[in-house]
Amino acid sequence: xxxxxxxxxxxxxxxxxxxxxxxxxxxxxxxxxxxxxxxxxxxxxxxxxxxxxxxxxxxxxxxxxxxxxxxxxxxxxxxxxxxxxxxxxxxxxxxxxxxxxxxxxxxxxxxxxxxxxxxxxxxxxxxxxxxxxxxxxxxxxxxxxxxxxxxxxxxxxxxxxxxxxxxxxxxxxxxxxxxxxxxxxxxxxxxxxxxxxxxxxxxxxxxxxxxxxxxxxxxxxxxxxxxxxxxxxxxxxxxxxxxxxxxxxxxxxxxxxxxxxxxxxxxxxxxxxxxxxxxxxxxxxxxxxxxxxxxxxxxxxxxxxxxxxxxxxxxxxxxxxxxxxxxxxxxxxxxxxxxxxxxxxxxxxxxxxxxxxxxxxxxxxxxxxxxxxxxxxxxxxxxxxxxxxxxxxxxxxxxxxxxxxxxxxxxxxxxxxxxxxxxxxxxxxxxxxxxxxxxxxxxxxxxxxxxxxxxxxxxxxxxxxxxxxxxxxxxxxxxxxxxxxxxxxxxxxxxxxxxxxxxxxxxxxxxxxxxxxxxxxxxxxxxxxxxxxxxxxxxxxxxxxxxxxxxxxxxxxxxx
Numbered sequence: 436x437x438x439x440x441x442x443x444x445x446x447x448x449x450x451x452x453x454x455x456x457x458x459x460x461x462x463x464x465x466x467x468x469x470x471x472x473x474x475x476x477x478x479x480x481x482x483x484x485x486x487x488x489x490x491x492x493x494x495x496x497x498x499x500x501x502x503x504x505x506x507x508x509x510x511x512x513x514x515x516x517x518x519x520x521x522x523x524x525x526x527x528x529x530x531x532x533x534x535x536x537x538x539x540x541x542x543x544x545x546x547x548x549x550x551x552x553x554x555x556x557x558x559x560x561x562x563x564x565x566x567x568x569x570x571x572x573x574x575x576x577x578x579x580x581x582x583x584x585x586x587x588x589x590x591x592x593x594x595x596x597x598x599x600x601x602x603x604x605x606x607x608x609x610x611x612x613x614x615x616x617x618x619x620x621x622x623x624x625x626x627x628x629x630x631x632x633x634x635x636x637x638x639x640x641x642x643x644x645x646x647x648x649x650x651x652x653x654x655x656x657x658x659x660x661x662x663x664x665x666x667x668x669x670x671x672x673x674x675x676x677x678x679x680x681x682x683x684x685x686x687x688x689x690x691x692x693x694x695x696x697x698x699x700x701x702x703x704x705x706x707x708x709x710x711x712x713x714x715x716x717x718x719x720x721x722x723x724x725x726x727x728x729x730x731x732x733x734x735x736x737x738x739x740x741x742x743x744x745x746x747x748x749x750x751x752x753x754x755x756x757x758x759x760x761x762x763x764x765x766x767x768x769x770x771x772x773x774x775x776x777x778x779x780x781x782x783x784x785x786x787x788x789x790x791x792x793x794x795x796x797x798x799x800x801x802x803x804x805x806x807x808x809x810x811x812x813x814x815x816x817x818x819x820x821x822x823x824x825x826x827x828x829x830x831x832x833x834x835x836x837x838x839x840x841x842x843x844x845x846x847x848x849x850x851x852x853x854x855x856x857x858x859x860x861x862x863x864x865x866x867x868x869x870x871x872x873x874x875x876x877x878x879x880x881x882x883x884x885x886x887x888x889x890x891x892x893x894x895x896x897x898x899x900x901x902x903x904x905x906x907x908x909x910x911x912x913x914x915x916x917x918x919x920x921x922x923x924x925x926x927x928x929x930x931x932x933x934x935x936x937x938x939x940x941x942x943x944x945x946x947x948x949x950x951x952x953x954x955x956x957x958x959x960x961x962x963x964x965x966x967x968x969x970x971x972x973x974x975x976x977x978x979x980x981x982x983x984x985x986x987x988x989x990x991x992x993x994x995x
Contacts, residue, residue: 449585449640451588455585456635489522489523489524534634617654617657627658663696710736713735802839813826829884836878840873848867872986887969895965905970919987939982
């Protein structure tokens with residue numbers, strides 16, 4: 436029973452640490468989330484800036500998982516390109532080492548642990564203020580204090596494990612196998628991180644075990660290497676329901692960290708010996724800010740390893756992204772992804788190439804607009820099997836739009852490098868804008884389908900009036916697509932932007948009318964609030980689709 440109590444105590448202390456980190460991270464994101472997203476989007480124009488952005492964002496959030504999940508969602512939304520995203524990920528790997536330093540210093544009874552309770556006392560009143568920014572700031576400091584209280588408890592309860600003979604024998608059996616022990620502890624570090632979904636918490640546990648002399652410096656470093664791999668799992672989970680580009684970003688993160696571990700493993704003992712010598716020669720026998728040497732050396736190792744890994748692999752960015760693409764299995768195969776009119780490189784004159792691109796784009800537009808009818812059918816279907824088939828078709832179509840967007844955009848980018856007339860240049864830019872709009876339309880239709888599926892799983896239903904209103908909106912969207920398809924002609928002639936804008940205005944007016952009536956219907960209890968939320972999200976997404984549809988026509992007119 437003693438060992439069970441000790442293990443539960445460790446888990447409880449670790450849970451308090453995790454809770455503190457969650458409160459602090461959420462407080463930071465609420466206090467400056469919008470600004471951080473803008474910074475992340477603005478500061479990724481070059482790989483150097485992207486790396487710095489990832490480092491800074493992770494240092495503030497104290498969570499590389501939060502940063503990488505954000506990156507995956509940005510890639511999924513088309514706000515970041517894969518190369519930019521990979522730079523942010525490399526920076527995030529370095530930024531997360533800040534946590535290891537804070538923990539290493541705190542384990543040495545650095546003063547921050549001593550002020551945790553007074554810090555809560557001082558910032559607790561902030562939670563009851565009306566000012567939202569101050570409330571969020573209070574959460575950040577309280578989360579920070581809770582985090583270190585959890586760490587302090589972890590430091591106190593971990594040594595009790597060593598007093599248990601069974602646990603000491605268990606650790607001993609796996610810690611005296613030479614390089615095999617290092618490999619096993621890499622796996623252990625990965626598993627711990629995957630289970631608790633936080634590399635920071637896993638590092639806290641690792642350093643607590645090291646400071647209590649339960650594991651050696653080498654095994655602690657091996658666990659840190661494993662934690663580097665385990666932390667990529669969160670982003671890969673987030674990418675499961677994302678598009679292929681987001682999946683590639685997550686896979687690139689996994690490849691980058693695995694390659695780093697593979698080159699470090701053979702030299703780990705020598706690398707640690709070198710760092711220990713540097714540490715000893717720098718500070719002698721003294722401790723750093725009260726911290727014992729072991730955790731500080733591991734923190735130093737964590738930072739040095741991630742910086743070196745970035746320096747060594749940054750030149751292989753394109754290769755890693757290519758390998759990541761091979762790991763993303765396309766669910767729709769065969770001819771579904773085959774471009775019919777254009778191939779690799781620009782062939783012939785720009786005008787002829789543009790004609791071929793127009794033909795390919797019309798095919799792309801047809802696939803995207805077909806999702807409108809699929810959603811209409813999904814609203815009517817009640818049979819679970821038929822619903823599943825429809826959902827699979829919508830997911831399939833969305834993946835096709837992802838592939839088209841990449842292939843057509845690459846072709847148009849090559850085409851834009853050729854010398855061409857001003858009118859041809861306008862049409863090329865219009866097509867490039869259309870590729871992004873069509874891909875986003877596909878994402879929105881998939882979002883609507885997932886929204887409807889979530890509604891069904893929660894056993895929430897639309898009343899006939901809601902269903903009919905949505906079908907009316909879909910009918911207007913169909914008309915908007917027909918206008919767009921006509922404007923997306925092979926030769927670009929006969930363009931009528933005004934009629935496209937009038938149709939968008941009609942859809943906007945319907946959306947506004949539905950919104951007004953929806954609020955009244957909810958107030959009068961004509962359908963449940965939960966049903967109303969699904970309903971509002973659906974027609975709002977439909978109106979956003981209309982914006983992208985008219986944007987395509989406007990792009991071809993040169994009205995960017």
